[in-house]
Amino acid sequence: MKLYTRTGDRGETSVKGGRVRKDDLRVEAYGTIDELNSFVGQAAALASKSEALTELAEQLLEIQQELFDCGSDLAFADAEGKQFKMTAEPASRLESWMDRHVADSPEITRFILPGGSELSAVLHVCRTVCRRAERRIVTMAAELPVNDAVLIYVNRLSDYLFAAARLANARLGAADTEYVRSAEVFRKRS
Known part of the structure; x- marks a missing residue:
């Protein structure tokens, strides 16, 4: 199998159901999901x-598998009436995982900066790329049909990645880096 097809040499690519420019809203959205998947x-x-x-x-x-599903759902030339892969269940599972990560991490009272351990820093990169993917999907959704479960999942995922970054620091014995000019903005756990 050859990896190159030459079909994109003029700035177009295939999506499910047709061809579009490589800067099409769909391609921007699922391309950013692909970038996120690499960092994850x-x-x-x-x-x-x-x-x-x-x-x-x-x-x-598991998140990598789900991100591939998200990209697949975003790649339809016409999403009307299509059978999507993403459902509400993965976002609910992220919430469950996130709750456990927060419970297993130190309390937070101030904004924190990306860092601490190498893993935490990479998870913060994931979080920011996830937010960019979300913005691309919102832009796409303003003009084209989008599976709502994808948008909900990506929104929840960025929060999960924040919680995962803090858990990584806690488990690796690295302190979160607080933003020193931050007021105490988070409430203590009750």
Whole structure:
């Protein structure tokens, strides 16, 4: 099998049901999801190096599968009446995982900066790329049909990645880097 087809040499690519320009809203949206998936893969590889983060590594691998599903759902030339892969269940599962990560992390009272451990820093990169993917999907949804479950999932995922970054620091014994000019903006747990 050849990896090159030459069909995109003039700035077009195939989507499910047709061809579009490579700067089409769909391509921007699923392309940013693909970029996010690459960074999540990097985070999973880092997490797999620590026994304390085995569960996190497994979660990240599952998220990679779901991100591929999100990209697939965004790649329809005409999404009307199509059978989507993403449902509400993965976003609910992210909430469950996130709740456990927050419970297993130190309290937070101030804004934090990306960093601490290498894994945490990479998870923060994932979080910011996830937010960009969300913006691309919102832009796409203003003009084209989008599976609502994808938008909900990506919104929830950025919060999950924040919680995962903090958990990584806690499990690896690295302190979060507080934004020193921040007031105390988060309430104490009751």
